[in-house]
Amino acid sequence: MNLLIWLLFWSFFKIGLLSFGGGYAMLPIIESEVARYEWMSGNAYAQTVALVSLAPGPLAANMAVSVGYHTAGIAGSAAAMAGFVTPSILLIVLIVVISQRFANKELDSFYYGIRPVIVAFVFYGAFRMAQSTPLLHSSPADMAITWIIAAAAYLSFSRFHLHPLLVLSGSGVAGWLLFQ
Known part of the structure; x- marks a missing residue:
């Protein structure tokens, strides 16, 4: 082998x-x-x-x-x-x-x-x-967006009990739209 x-x-x-x-x-x-x-x-x-x-x-x-x-x-x-x-x-x-x-x-x-x-x-x-994560070493605005996406994902899981695939997909789309 x-x-x-x-x-x-x-x-x-x-x-x-x-x-x-x-x-x-x-x-x-x-x-x-x-x-x-x-x-x-x-x-x-x-x-x-x-x-x-x-x-x-x-x-x-x-x-x-x-x-x-x-x-x-x-x-x-x-x-x-x-x-x-x-x-x-x-x-x-x-x-x-x-x-x-x-x-x-x-x-x-x-x-x-x-x-x-x-x-x-x-x-x-x-x-x-x-x-x-490269965004943690970026501008304050990019860091703020990163934390907003993270907070929204956390709330989606903990408060609204959304399916993980939906949260991951939504976060990916948000990142794609916001960080192009």
Whole structure:
């Protein structure tokens, strides 16, 4: 097997095994692996995150496919995706076996301990994404527009419960119209 293909599999296997909290919480870990092996530039990575956020399906799985394809074509996509999902399948089987043997109180306590870490990962991912946004280093007017779009997106989710695809599409159109 090609060394690059194996490296993609192993990197995304580790990400799938050691990451909790969904795609956005995994972004800093994926970014770390991408930077470590220089598979993409920082700008290409940020653009990939933006594009993958618009695609249906789990963000982290879509990132695995995108990074794999960018790095080694279809074989890279297959290897990264296989590496990413294998730990989840193994962990689900293990959790089912364990949950049948232990009381729910022990598992609930474990999950309560993990939740704050997941929140920290999500905030860290958002912070890293904000740092790589060129508009944060632009004029005050552009920054104001950026914050207005972010606030509108937040309200769309939290207050009006709009579908994420609608909010992402609307934000993309607003950015396209306002920043041409």
